[in-house]
Structures are given as structure tokens and as C-alpha cells.
Amino acid sequence: xxxxxxxxxxxxxxxxxxxxxxxxxxxxxxxxxxxxxxxxxxxxxxxxxxxxxxxxxxxxxxxxxxxxxxxxxxxxxxxxxxxxxxxxxxxxxxxxxxxxxxxx
Numbered sequence: 627x628x629x630x631x632x633x634x635x636x637x638x639x640x641x642x643x644x645x646x647x648x649x650x651x652x653x654x655x656x657x658x659x660x661x662x663x664x665x666x667x668x669x670x671x672x673x674x675x676x677x678x679x680x681x682x683x684x685x686x687x688x689x690x691x692x693x694x695x696x697x698x699x700x701x702x703x704x705x706x707x708x709x710x711x712x713x714x715x716x717x718x719x720x721x722x723x724x725x726x727x728x729x730x
Contacts, residue, residue: 711719
């Protein structure tokens, strides 16, 4: 009678232990599922970010090319402007033509 306590039931102890183990296993499974979901979301976010970065790089490269074409066009136009007659030059030529017609 010394080893037995009043109200002590070994089956109840094992039942409580089994319940606690099942609870811990369930919590562990939930944590594992959450961790897998977080990992999946991180991978998807990384892929999306990489895709967007690639698009941005392509856009920047296209803008650089467009800018180079604009720069080249402006340089060409600038060089062509020097070939045009200035207003003062045209007025002088016009006066010279009028004067030469007057002498004819």
C-alpha cells in the first residue's frame, strides 16, 4: 500500500502524456506547414522581383539607345544649321541683287 497512492491511475498518466505528445506533434506539423508556405512565398516574391528587375533593365537599355539616337540627331541638326544662311546674310544678298538690277 505504500507504493500505491490514492487516486493515482497509471493509465491516466499515459493518456495525458499521449495527448501532450499528439498536441506537440500537431503544433510541429502546423509550424512545418507555415514554414513551407513562407518559403514558397519568398521564392515567388524573389522570382517576381527578378522578373521586374529584368524588365527595368531592358527599359533602361532601350532608353539609353533612344537617348543616343536623339543625341546623334541633335548633333546632325546642329551641324546642318551652320550650313544655312543667316538672316543678315540674306538681307545683304537681297540688297546687292536689287542694286545690281538697278545698274542694269
